[in-house]
Amino acid sequence: MRAFGYARPADAGEAAALLRAGARAMGGGTDLLTQLDRGILPADEVVDLRALGLSGIEHDGGGVRIGATTSVADVERDAGIGERFPGLRQAAGAVGSPQLREMGTVGGNLCQQVRCWYFRHPDLQCWLRGGETCYAQIGDHRKHGLEPGDCISVAPSDLAAALLVLDAEVETTGRRMPLADLYRKATAERRSTLVLEPGEFLTAVEVPRAPDASTYVIAGERAAWSFALVGVAAARFGDDVRMAAIGVSNLPRPLDPDDPAAGLPGLEMTRWKRRLLETLASDARAAVGR
Amino acid sequence: MTAKLVKTEAVVEGRTEVRWTLVEEDDTPEFEDGAPTRPVGEPTPRISARARTTGSARYTVDVALPGLLEAVVLRSPHANARVTSLDLDAARAVPGVRCVLGPGEGPEHAGSPLTDAPAFAGAAIAVVAADTPDAAEAGVAALAPEYEVLGFVSTIDDGFEKQDFLEEPTEHVRGDPDAALSAAEVTVEASYAVPAQLHNSLEPHAAVADWREDGLTVWSSTQAIFDARSTIADAFGLEPDQVRIICEFMGGGFGSKFGVGPQGLLAAELSRRARRPVRLVNSRREENLAAGFRTPAKMDYTIGASRDGRLEAVEATAMIGMGTGGWPFPVLEPVKSVYACPNLRLMTAPVRMNLGPSAAFRAPGVMEGTFGFEQALDELAEKVGIDPIEIRRLNHTENDPESGKPYTSKGLLKAYERAAELAGWEGRDGLRGDGRVRRGMGVASQYWWGAGGPPAYAEVRIGKSARPTVTVGLQDLGTGTMTACAVIASERLGIPAGEITVHAGDTSRIGHGPASGGSMTLASIAPAVRMAAHSVRTDILGLAADMFEIAASDLTLEDGEIRSVDGTLREPVTEVTGKLGNAWISGSGSRGPNPDGMNVNTFGCQIAQIAVDTGTGAVTVERVVAVHDIGRVVNPMGARSQVMGGVLQAIGFALMEERVVDPTTGTVVNAGLEDYKVPTIADVPEVVCEFVGDPDPHLRMGVKGLGEPPIIPTAAAIGNALAHALGVRLREAPYTPRRVLEALGA
Amino acid sequence: MQVRLTINGQPHELDVAPHRSLADVLRTDLAMTGTKVACAEGTCGSCTVLLDGRAVLSCLTFASACDSSKVATVEGSTPLLERLRDAFTAHDGFQCGFCTPGQLMSAVALLQRTPRPSRAEIRTAMAGNLCRCGAYEGIEQAVAAAAEAG
Known part of the structure; x- marks a missing residue:
């Protein structure tokens, strides 16, 4: 591991100050440390957010509030979530490996970097990393996204898909917003898929009410411990079915339940993923009824 | 026992090798039809289970010696390039760095594993040994290489088109295929393709080398300790006896770890120059770039x-x-x-x-x-x-x-x-x-x-306490060969396999044993172990015959006892071995040739x-x-x-x-x-x-x-x-x- | 940084650079080489240890982030770990053994939380520990047998 400093402040203001000074925010560290080690994200200092008292799951009324540094495994094991938000529990269970679920935090999971073997290649500097080229589009993109754009990497957060269909909101150090607004397309000027400003970090995610039914279905490259090739979440509130997917775009993406592959044409090497998306969308829809 | 030289053929993964080997006359009786073979043929847990489940099993990557240096390799990021600039002196000036080798450097009598013309992404260019991994990494960073990037071939089709072959293509004909194909009643044409499969043994390729005045010791994660020894000896102009290869436990190889590899050669050269022991371990990425693959x-x-x-x-x-x-x-x-x-x-x-x-x-x-x-x-x-x-x-x-x-x-x-x-x-x-x-x-x-086939030698010893040792010149990459050796000795000695110690993975203990590969290991060593154990059995029963005044042919060894076939005598085997004092009974065995x-x-x-x-x-x-x-x-x-x-x-x-x-x-x-x-x-x-x-x-x-x-x-x-x-x-x-x-x- | 750890019940006080992993500190500073590092990037599970009862990857865990924590490694000795050792032996739950320390620690974490897991639960809980030799059948049987014996 390359050398860098480490701070574990107990005060959010101190953490924010360190982050404004250029430090990297860390939850479980499972995504961050591999990026630091490969030189994808250079950093002199890492700020561990786990001593800020941001862990915990609170059920109140119909909703649930999950602290940003709550581990993914604790979400998966929470009885209330399992009962009222089965799609969220399934998504938590689909994250990485058992050890990564124990270490990984909800905030870190929502803010993790895109998956792309060029983005994570130690010797290449792709467009999203500030370079000139999206290597994936001229190279081997068999597992990449279906949405045209400057970058065809894929958003990997299973939790994001499950929370999007629940109308979740995220709370940061400075504001509150719908989860969907946490993400935006990277631009030439700003090569990031998150809207967070320097010094800003997630403190909690809140789901306002429980759906009548919810589910999360994933297709991976093996039976377990695989980032989703495609993951589809669905929730039904009365007659209203919401759907979202990961693995198809570099943002967690809402889908039209009646036409899930709309706007997702893919390239020649990824066209197969449209079929997969349609299958999973149909399975998800069947699971939530109507 | 008389020994003789015999000529024998062995097929190693499809290649026939003819070897002259020294074998001893083997008078070990074969198993008789229907007679018990216990514990041969019965399930036996691994004799090394305790070491493997307590973390005490020492693999090459675990070897730490006083003054150990850690080595890190600079590898090419380009598929084909020429190194146009490399600052070896800057790396040498990094605090904690003790030795740096650049392109062309390495053992005197072997091709250098380091090149300034890297022909694949991951090719080794230089290596830095330092007091800590951090210092070695800093040394590598200081090398600041520059490259002229060249064109490359990354697919079979492109390589074929360029007619760029590693060896000349070969043709093998039997009969008259053209005539037979045109006359065939039915023909089928079919094409298949397979990709490169990467070994990913969980223990990476690794070596720890300790160069001393009186010889060189290399701990190597290897499937072939004796091949590793001859490679190292040749590369440094040493006699084989001056080189000791140790591989106590090994974390998988699957074919990718024959010999000592560039890790062993580089670690040994670094240790020779720095006068300190040196450890060189591949990262996972290096494993997948430079440590071999099943060919597409x-x-x-x-x-x-x-x-x-x-x-x-x-x-x-x-x-x-x-x-x-x-x-x-x-x-x-x-x-x-x-x-x-x-x-x-x-x-x-x-x-x-x-x-x-x-x-x-x-x-x-x-x-x-x-x-x-x-x-x-x-x-x-x-x-x-x-x-x-x-x-x-x-x-x-x-x-x-x-x-x-x-x-x-x-x-x-x-x-x-x-x-x-x-x-x-x-x-x-x-x-x-x-x-x-x-x-x-x-x-x-x-x-x-x-x-399998010769040469493969085994030695079995038993001393006072009747806890036998089997010594073989092989290594166990995880297949269970050592346990199988204990099982085979157990059958002859009548002592449970779990009470038998098997020494392997050390070239200083005994002569040549087989490589772990080609499905040859056990087939090679099994008869040698049995022969050695039989020799010890014969000696024990001979002593028992004198002691109990019963003909040796009427005695047997079972469950730690000497028994007479008529059931009248049952004495612990220590009744005989206990008289040995500080001496022991030993037997040797060798693998004979395969049938002509x-x-x-x-x-x-x-x-x-x-x-x-x-x-x-x-x-x-x-x-x-x-x-x-x-x-x-x-x-x-x-x-x-x-x-x-x-x-x-x-x-x-x-x-x-x-x-x-x-x-x-x-x-x-x-x-x-x-x-x-x-x-x-x-x-x-x-x-x-x-x-x-x-x-x-x-x-x-x-x-x-x-x-x-x-x-x-x-x-x-x-x-x-x-x-x-x-x-x-x-x-x-x-x-x-x-x-x-x-x-x-x- | 000064770090206080309780490892397998024994207190340790260490001075470690903040970027150093728990795996590295265990293996190098404490010479506890039972914990293995096979990928160093969180993909294989070989370095699994228990951190305050959770199965974590010690290659991606800063030692400096573990101050005041309890660490359990394969070198420890508890009745559950001994039961698992016996079961791994009886069911041949390893070949080369390089992944075994991590497998054992994941199994300990599972059985501490779920003393009688189903076969499906065993597979889910052990899926983060790769075994390239393919000893999984024995591993699954061993975990089930250790649970039975508990």
Whole structure:
């Protein structure tokens, strides 16, 4: 591991100050440390957010509030979530490996970097990393996204898909917003898929009410411990079915339940993923009824 | 005991070697029919289990010596380049850095493992040894290399087009294939492709070298301690006796760790210069870029047959993606050797590519070639309308089709019969279904060598406390060879295997033992261990005969006791050994030659049952029936584990494992275990495993090898099962959701 | 940084650079080489240890982030770990053994939380520990047997 400093402040203001000074925010560290080690994200200092008292799951009324540094495994094991938000529990269970679920935090999971073997290649500097080229589009993109754009990497957060269909909101150090607004397309000027400003970090995610039914279905490259090739979440509130997917775009993406592959044409090497998306969308829809 | 030099042939992964070896006369009696062989043939847990489950087992990566330096290698980020600038002095000036080697430097009498003309991404350019890993990394960073980037070849097709071969392509002809093909009643043309499979032994390639005035010691994660020793000795101009190779525990190799590797050569040279012990361990990424791979191959077959399915002629071409090194693995061996076929033309083209050097990987060549040919054979079966097992029986051969020599034993027909029974082959068409999930069942045959051979030596000692030691000059890469040695000695000595200590993995203890590879290890060492143990038994019983005044021929050793056959005497063996004081009884054994004029091979057959979700493209292997003829089974527990391991690595090959090379930069994009998927516990099917071979009547102890056989037919059987399920044949492995959905028209 | 750890019940006080992993500190500073590092990037599970009862990857865990924590490694000795050792031996739950320390620690974490897991639960809980030799069948049987014996 390359050398860098480490701070574990107990005060959010101190953490924010360190982050404004250029430090990297860390939850479980499972995504961050591999990026630091490969030189994808250079950093002199890492700020561990786990001593800020941001862990915990609170059920109140119909909703649930999950602290940003709550581990993914604790979400998966929470009885209330399992009962009222089965799609969220399934998504938590689909994250990485058992050890990564124990270490990984909800905030870190929502803010993790895109998956792309060029983005994570130690010797290449792709467009999203500030370079000139999206290597994936001229190279081997068999597992990449279906949405045209400057970058065809894929958003990997299973939790994001499950929370999007629940109308979740995220709370940061400075504001509150719908989860969907946490993400935006990277631009030439700003090569990031998150809207967070320097010094800003997630403190909690809140789901306002429980759906009548919810589910999360994933297709991976093996039976377990695989980032989703495609993951589809669905929730039904009365007659209203919401759907979202990961693995198809570099943002967690809402889908039209009646036409899930709309706007997702893919390239020649990824066209197969449209079929997969349609299958999973149909399975998800069947699971939530109507 | 008299020793003599004999000339013997051994087949090492398809290459015949002739060796002169010293063997002793072996008067060990063979097992008698029906007589007990205990504990040979009974399940025995690993003797090293405690060390492996407490963390005390010391692997090469765990070796820490006082003053140890850590070495880190600078590797090329480019697929083909020339190094135009490299600041070795800057690296030497980094605090904590003790030694730096640049391109061309290395052992005096060997080619340098370091180059300024890296021909693949991951090629080693320089190495830095320092007090800590951080200092070594800082030293590497200070090298600040600059490159002139050159064009590269990253695909088999491009390499073939450029006619850039690692070795000249070869052609092998039997009979008159042209005439036979044009006269054939039925012809089938079929093409198959397989990708590079990466070994990913969990212990990386590693070496710790300690150069001293009085000799060099190298801890090496190696499958062949004696090959490692001769490589090091030659490279540094030392006598073999001045070099000691140690490999106490080893974290897998699967063919990629023969010899001492560049790690050993570099660590030793760094230690020689720095006068400090040096450790060099590959990172996972380095493993996947520079430590070898199963060669990708493109295979084309034209099969000519009679209307009833008899093979008349096969013309086959294999283009093999060698990378920058390795030897052309016998991809077309299954065409040549598995079935009777009078006419053949086999062409093999080993293509050079700007990728690392290839390395043997469990059944190299033969597994890939089985994947292709066993599926092509199913295509013929379908065309002529006969059952896949029936067409294999129909083309069965009782003699080696190339040389005409008989086999020492062949249980293949029995394997087909048992496998079909165990799998429920008769009902296979009823499995398929017509919903979203389809099922299928497929078969494939297995052929491999596995005779082993000399030289292999063993020594058995017993002292006062009657806790014997067995010393062998081999290494156990995880297969359980050491446990099997204890089992074999136990049978002769009547002392439980768990009370026997096996010393291995150290060239200073005894003479040559076999490499761990080619399914040769146990078949080589087993008779030597038994011979040594028998000699000790004879001595113990001789002493007992004097002591108890009963003829030695009326005495036996069982359960730690000396017993008379009439049951009147039962005394602990320590009654005899206790008199030894500080002396001991020792016996030595050596492996004799293989029989002349006969071929020794292992055979088998596997049947795979799969389910495929036509909506997601996911293929699940539900059940594998594995029936093999490996001669006598020494330890059924270890043997079953070998089968499970082979089958599972083949499932990885069939369903998920594939090195992906970026076409625009020539670099590997999945050089880690996140994007290069290997099976997890959740991918394990039910495996039904049976051994049908009788002890081989022409080999001492009747033992043949098992390392390779189980991996060979699985992927082909899965391919045939998938075609059975879908009615569509996929021609390229692995069968990922992408390939399945594309084959279904997505 | 000064870090206080309780490892297998024994207190340790260490001075470690903040970027150093728990795996590195265990293996190098404490010579506890039972914990293995096979990928160093969180993909294989070989370095699994228990951190305050959770199975974590020690290659991606800063030692400096573990101050005041309890660490359990394969070198420890508890009745559950001994039961698992016996079961791994009896069911041949390893070949080369390099992944075994991590397998054992994941199994300990599972059985502490779920004393009688189903086969499916075993597969889920052990899926983060790769075994390239393919000893999974024995591992699954061993975990089930250790649970039975508990």
